[in-house]
Amino acid sequence: MTTKAIAQHPKKILGYTPGRAAKRLLRDRVAMICLVGLLFLLFVGILAQFWTPKDPTAQDLLRRLESPSADYWLGTDAVGRDILSRLMVATGVDLAAATLAVGIGLAVGACFGLLAGYLGGALDFVTSRVFDVLMSLPPLLFAVAIVGALGPSLINAMIAVGVLLAPRFYRLVRVSTHEVINEDFVEAARSGGAGPGRIMARHIAPNILSPMLVQISFGVSVAIVAESGLSFLGLGVQPPTASWGSMVKEGFDNLAINSWTIVPSSVVIILSILMLSLFGDSLRDAVGSQGGSKA
Helix, strand or coil: CCHHHHHHCHHHHHCCCHHHHHHHHHCCHHHHHHHHHHHHHHHHHHHCCCCCCCCCCCCCHHHCCCCCCCCCCCCECCCCCEHHHHHHHHHHHHHHHHHHHHHHHHHHHHHHHHHHHHHCHHHHHHHHHHHHHHHHCCHHHHHHHHHHHHCCCHHHHHHHHHHHHHHHHHHHHHHHHHHHCCCHHHHHHHHCCCCHHHHHHHHHHHHHHHHHHHHHHHHHHHHHHHHHHHHHCCCCCCCCCCCHHHHHHHHHHCCCCCHHHHHHHHHHHHHHHHHHHHHHHHHHHHHHCCCCCCC
Protein backbone atom coordinates (compact mmCIF):
# COMPACT_ATOMS: atom_id res chain seq x y z
CA MET A 1 0.00 0.00 0.00
CA THR A 2 1.39 3.42 -0.92
CA THR A 3 2.12 6.19 1.55
CA LYS A 4 -0.83 8.16 0.20
CA ALA A 5 -3.15 5.17 0.56
CA ILE A 6 -1.98 4.55 4.13
CA ALA A 7 -2.68 8.17 5.05
CA GLN A 8 -6.13 8.05 3.48
CA HIS A 9 -7.19 4.73 5.02
CA PRO A 10 -5.79 4.63 8.58
CA LYS A 11 -8.62 2.45 9.85
CA LYS A 12 -7.62 -0.35 7.47
CA ILE A 13 -4.09 -0.27 8.83
CA LEU A 14 -5.29 -0.39 12.43
CA GLY A 15 -7.84 -3.07 11.72
CA TYR A 16 -10.43 -0.76 13.20
CA THR A 17 -13.82 -1.63 11.77
CA PRO A 18 -16.77 0.13 13.43
CA GLY A 19 -19.21 -2.01 11.49
CA ARG A 20 -17.86 -5.21 13.01
CA ALA A 21 -18.09 -3.78 16.53
CA ALA A 22 -21.67 -2.66 15.85
CA LYS A 23 -22.65 -6.14 14.62
CA ARG A 24 -21.16 -7.72 17.73
CA LEU A 25 -23.01 -5.23 19.91
CA LEU A 26 -26.31 -5.90 18.11
CA ARG A 27 -25.95 -9.61 18.89
CA ASP A 28 -25.60 -8.85 22.61
CA ARG A 29 -29.10 -9.24 24.05
CA VAL A 30 -28.29 -7.51 27.34
CA ALA A 31 -26.80 -4.53 25.50
CA MET A 32 -29.87 -4.17 23.31
CA ILE A 33 -32.24 -4.34 26.29
CA CYS A 34 -30.22 -1.65 28.04
CA LEU A 35 -30.10 0.47 24.90
CA VAL A 36 -33.88 0.28 24.51
CA GLY A 37 -34.30 1.24 28.16
CA LEU A 38 -31.95 4.21 27.81
CA LEU A 39 -33.69 5.36 24.64
CA PHE A 40 -37.02 5.12 26.48
CA LEU A 41 -35.66 7.38 29.24
CA LEU A 42 -34.50 9.82 26.58
CA PHE A 43 -37.95 9.74 24.97
CA VAL A 44 -39.65 10.38 28.33
CA GLY A 45 -37.29 13.26 29.07
CA ILE A 46 -38.02 14.90 25.72
CA LEU A 47 -41.78 14.21 25.96
CA ALA A 48 -41.91 15.88 29.39
CA GLN A 49 -40.85 19.17 27.82
CA PHE A 50 -44.15 19.20 25.89
CA TRP A 51 -46.61 17.02 27.83
CA THR A 52 -47.10 15.47 31.26
CA PRO A 53 -50.22 13.74 32.67
CA LYS A 54 -50.70 16.59 35.15
CA ASP A 55 -49.09 19.92 35.95
CA PRO A 56 -45.86 18.91 37.75
CA THR A 57 -45.93 22.05 39.91
CA ALA A 58 -49.67 22.07 40.77
CA GLN A 59 -50.27 21.48 44.49
CA ASP A 60 -53.25 19.78 46.11
CA LEU A 61 -52.74 19.80 49.88
CA LEU A 62 -55.89 17.74 50.42
CA ARG A 63 -54.29 14.83 48.56
CA ARG A 64 -50.72 15.00 49.86
CA LEU A 65 -48.61 11.86 50.28
CA GLU A 66 -51.12 9.56 48.59
CA SER A 67 -50.18 6.09 47.42
CA PRO A 68 -50.68 5.11 43.74
CA SER A 69 -54.26 5.37 42.54
CA ALA A 70 -56.29 5.76 39.37
CA ASP A 71 -55.93 9.55 39.60
CA TYR A 72 -52.25 9.55 40.51
CA TRP A 73 -50.51 6.49 39.07
CA LEU A 74 -47.39 6.96 41.21
CA GLY A 75 -49.00 8.82 44.07
CA THR A 76 -48.41 12.37 45.29
CA ASP A 77 -45.62 14.11 47.19
CA ALA A 78 -45.64 16.14 50.40
CA VAL A 79 -47.56 19.04 48.83
CA GLY A 80 -49.88 16.99 46.64
CA ARG A 81 -47.96 17.17 43.35
CA ASP A 82 -48.19 14.30 40.88
CA ILE A 83 -45.09 12.12 41.28
CA LEU A 84 -45.36 10.64 37.78
CA SER A 85 -45.37 14.06 36.11
CA ARG A 86 -42.49 15.26 38.26
CA LEU A 87 -40.54 12.08 37.56
CA MET A 88 -40.93 12.64 33.83
CA VAL A 89 -39.68 16.22 34.16
CA ALA A 90 -36.85 15.05 36.41
CA THR A 91 -35.78 12.54 33.77
CA GLY A 92 -35.22 15.31 31.26
CA VAL A 93 -33.43 17.43 33.86
CA ASP A 94 -31.06 14.62 34.85
CA LEU A 95 -30.25 13.62 31.29
CA ALA A 96 -29.53 17.24 30.39
CA ALA A 97 -27.40 17.64 33.51
CA ALA A 98 -25.43 14.46 32.76
CA THR A 99 -24.89 15.62 29.17
CA LEU A 100 -23.57 18.96 30.40
CA ALA A 101 -21.20 17.38 32.92
CA VAL A 102 -19.85 14.79 30.48
CA GLY A 103 -19.56 17.46 27.77
CA ILE A 104 -17.42 19.63 30.05
CA GLY A 105 -15.26 16.70 31.12
CA LEU A 106 -14.85 15.51 27.54
CA ALA A 107 -14.05 18.96 26.14
CA VAL A 108 -11.43 19.70 28.79
CA GLY A 109 -9.94 16.25 29.30
CA ALA A 110 -9.93 15.06 25.69
CA CYS A 111 -8.48 18.27 24.26
CA PHE A 112 -5.61 18.42 26.73
CA GLY A 113 -5.09 14.65 26.50
CA LEU A 114 -4.80 14.80 22.72
CA LEU A 115 -2.36 17.72 22.85
CA ALA A 116 -0.28 16.17 25.64
CA GLY A 117 -0.17 12.76 23.95
CA TYR A 118 0.84 14.15 20.57
CA LEU A 119 3.17 17.01 21.55
CA GLY A 120 4.64 15.54 24.73
CA GLY A 121 7.43 17.42 26.47
CA ALA A 122 6.72 20.17 28.98
CA LEU A 123 3.02 20.36 28.06
CA ASP A 124 2.61 16.66 28.80
CA PHE A 125 4.40 16.98 32.15
CA VAL A 126 2.50 20.05 33.35
CA THR A 127 -0.97 18.89 32.29
CA SER A 128 -0.40 15.43 33.73
CA ARG A 129 0.53 16.90 37.13
CA VAL A 130 -2.52 19.19 37.08
CA PHE A 131 -4.92 16.37 36.28
CA ASP A 132 -3.21 14.11 38.84
CA VAL A 133 -3.98 16.73 41.49
CA LEU A 134 -7.62 16.90 40.35
CA MET A 135 -7.83 13.11 40.43
CA SER A 136 -6.55 13.01 44.01
CA LEU A 137 -9.15 15.44 45.37
CA PRO A 138 -12.12 13.95 47.30
CA PRO A 139 -14.90 14.15 44.68
CA LEU A 140 -17.83 15.05 46.92
CA LEU A 141 -15.91 17.61 48.97
CA PHE A 142 -14.52 19.23 45.83
CA ALA A 143 -17.98 19.41 44.26
CA VAL A 144 -19.42 20.89 47.44
CA ALA A 145 -16.62 23.48 47.50
CA ILE A 146 -17.24 24.49 43.88
CA VAL A 147 -21.00 24.75 44.37
CA GLY A 148 -20.45 26.65 47.60
CA ALA A 149 -18.24 29.16 45.80
CA LEU A 150 -20.47 29.58 42.74
CA GLY A 151 -23.83 29.17 44.49
CA PRO A 152 -26.26 26.22 44.60
CA SER A 153 -27.71 25.49 41.17
CA LEU A 154 -27.85 22.58 38.75
CA ILE A 155 -25.48 24.23 36.26
CA ASN A 156 -22.87 24.97 38.92
CA ALA A 157 -23.16 21.43 40.25
CA MET A 158 -22.59 19.99 36.78
CA ILE A 159 -19.59 22.27 36.21
CA ALA A 160 -18.07 20.75 39.34
CA VAL A 161 -18.87 17.23 38.16
CA GLY A 162 -17.48 17.98 34.69
CA VAL A 163 -14.19 19.15 36.21
CA LEU A 164 -14.02 15.92 38.21
CA LEU A 165 -14.65 13.83 35.07
CA ALA A 166 -11.97 15.62 33.02
CA PRO A 167 -8.98 13.64 34.44
CA ARG A 168 -10.61 10.35 33.41
CA PHE A 169 -10.95 11.51 29.82
CA TYR A 170 -7.48 13.09 29.88
CA ARG A 171 -5.74 9.88 30.90
CA LEU A 172 -7.63 7.75 28.41
CA VAL A 173 -7.04 10.09 25.45
CA ARG A 174 -3.39 10.66 26.35
CA VAL A 175 -2.63 6.93 26.53
CA SER A 176 -4.65 6.17 23.39
CA THR A 177 -2.84 8.93 21.50
CA HIS A 178 0.53 7.49 22.54
CA GLU A 179 -0.56 4.12 21.12
CA VAL A 180 -1.64 5.57 17.78
CA ILE A 181 1.02 8.21 17.23
CA ASN A 182 3.67 5.83 15.85
CA GLU A 183 1.37 4.01 13.43
CA ASP A 184 2.26 3.98 9.73
CA PHE A 185 -0.63 6.19 8.69
CA VAL A 186 0.50 8.95 11.07
CA GLU A 187 4.03 8.80 9.68
CA ALA A 188 2.59 8.84 6.17
CA ALA A 189 0.53 11.92 6.99
CA ARG A 190 3.63 13.68 8.32
CA SER A 191 5.55 12.73 5.19
CA GLY A 192 2.73 14.16 3.11
CA GLY A 193 3.15 17.54 4.80
CA ALA A 194 0.17 17.41 7.17
CA GLY A 195 0.48 19.68 10.20
CA PRO A 196 -0.14 18.65 13.84
CA GLY A 197 -3.69 20.01 13.84
CA ARG A 198 -4.69 18.04 10.74
CA ILE A 199 -3.02 14.87 12.00
CA MET A 200 -4.75 15.06 15.39
CA ALA A 201 -8.16 15.87 13.89
CA ARG A 202 -8.22 13.53 10.88
CA HIS A 203 -5.93 10.65 11.80
CA ILE A 204 -5.64 10.30 15.58
CA ALA A 205 -9.04 11.40 16.91
CA PRO A 206 -11.10 8.94 14.77
CA ASN A 207 -8.95 6.03 15.95
CA ILE A 208 -9.42 6.74 19.65
CA LEU A 209 -13.16 7.24 19.35
CA SER A 210 -14.13 3.70 20.41
CA PRO A 211 -12.58 3.77 23.91
CA MET A 212 -13.96 7.27 24.28
CA LEU A 213 -17.51 6.02 23.69
CA VAL A 214 -17.04 3.45 26.44
CA GLN A 215 -15.74 6.10 28.84
CA ILE A 216 -18.64 8.41 27.97
CA SER A 217 -21.19 5.73 28.93
CA PHE A 218 -19.55 5.32 32.33
CA GLY A 219 -19.16 9.08 32.67
CA VAL A 220 -22.91 9.58 32.28
CA SER A 221 -23.60 7.14 35.12
CA VAL A 222 -21.07 8.95 37.34
CA ALA A 223 -22.72 12.28 36.51
CA ILE A 224 -26.18 10.92 37.40
CA VAL A 225 -24.94 9.65 40.76
CA ALA A 226 -23.18 12.96 41.46
CA GLU A 227 -26.22 15.03 40.50
CA SER A 228 -28.47 12.90 42.68
CA GLY A 229 -26.13 13.24 45.63
CA LEU A 230 -25.70 17.00 45.26
CA SER A 231 -29.43 17.57 44.76
CA PHE A 232 -30.12 15.39 47.81
CA LEU A 233 -27.88 17.75 49.78
CA GLY A 234 -29.70 20.78 48.35
CA LEU A 235 -26.72 21.88 46.25
CA GLY A 236 -28.09 20.89 42.85
CA VAL A 237 -31.45 21.64 41.30
CA GLN A 238 -33.51 24.16 43.26
CA PRO A 239 -37.30 24.01 43.97
CA PRO A 240 -39.74 23.83 42.37
CA THR A 241 -37.73 22.12 39.60
CA ALA A 242 -37.56 18.37 40.05
CA SER A 243 -34.61 16.01 39.64
CA TRP A 244 -34.19 12.40 40.66
CA GLY A 245 -31.99 13.42 43.59
CA SER A 246 -34.34 16.11 44.88
CA MET A 247 -37.28 13.69 44.64
CA VAL A 248 -35.34 11.12 46.69
CA LYS A 249 -34.70 13.85 49.28
CA GLU A 250 -38.40 14.76 49.40
CA GLY A 251 -39.32 11.10 49.82
CA PHE A 252 -36.69 10.64 52.52
CA ASP A 253 -38.05 13.58 54.51
CA ASN A 254 -41.50 11.95 54.54
CA LEU A 255 -40.36 8.35 54.93
CA ALA A 256 -42.13 7.89 58.28
CA ILE A 257 -45.47 9.06 56.86
CA ASN A 258 -45.51 7.32 53.47
CA SER A 259 -42.50 5.22 52.46
CA TRP A 260 -43.77 4.86 48.88
CA THR A 261 -42.81 8.39 47.82
CA ILE A 262 -39.11 7.55 47.83
CA VAL A 263 -39.49 4.46 45.66
CA PRO A 264 -40.14 5.77 42.09
CA SER A 265 -37.14 8.10 41.88
CA SER A 266 -34.85 5.61 43.64
CA VAL A 267 -35.82 2.83 41.25
CA VAL A 268 -35.23 5.04 38.20
CA ILE A 269 -31.77 6.03 39.46
CA ILE A 270 -30.81 2.42 40.13
CA LEU A 271 -32.12 1.16 36.77
CA SER A 272 -30.51 3.96 34.77
CA ILE A 273 -27.09 3.39 36.35
CA LEU A 274 -27.43 -0.38 35.90
CA MET A 275 -28.36 0.01 32.22
CA LEU A 276 -25.50 2.43 31.59
CA SER A 277 -23.00 0.13 33.31
CA LEU A 278 -24.13 -2.99 31.47
CA PHE A 279 -24.24 -1.19 28.13
CA GLY A 280 -20.77 0.25 28.77
CA ASP A 281 -19.44 -3.24 29.55
CA SER A 282 -20.97 -4.63 26.36
CA LEU A 283 -19.61 -1.75 24.31
CA ARG A 284 -16.14 -2.28 25.77
CA ASP A 285 -16.30 -5.99 24.92
CA ALA A 286 -17.46 -5.25 21.37
CA VAL A 287 -14.66 -2.77 20.79
CA GLY A 288 -12.04 -4.80 22.63
CA SER A 289 -12.79 -7.90 20.58
CA GLN A 290 -11.14 -6.20 17.62
CA GLY A 291 -7.85 -5.76 19.42
CA GLY A 292 -4.94 -7.60 17.94
CA SER A 293 -6.20 -7.20 14.41
CA LYS A 294 -3.60 -4.66 13.45
CA ALA A 295 -1.84 -5.30 10.22
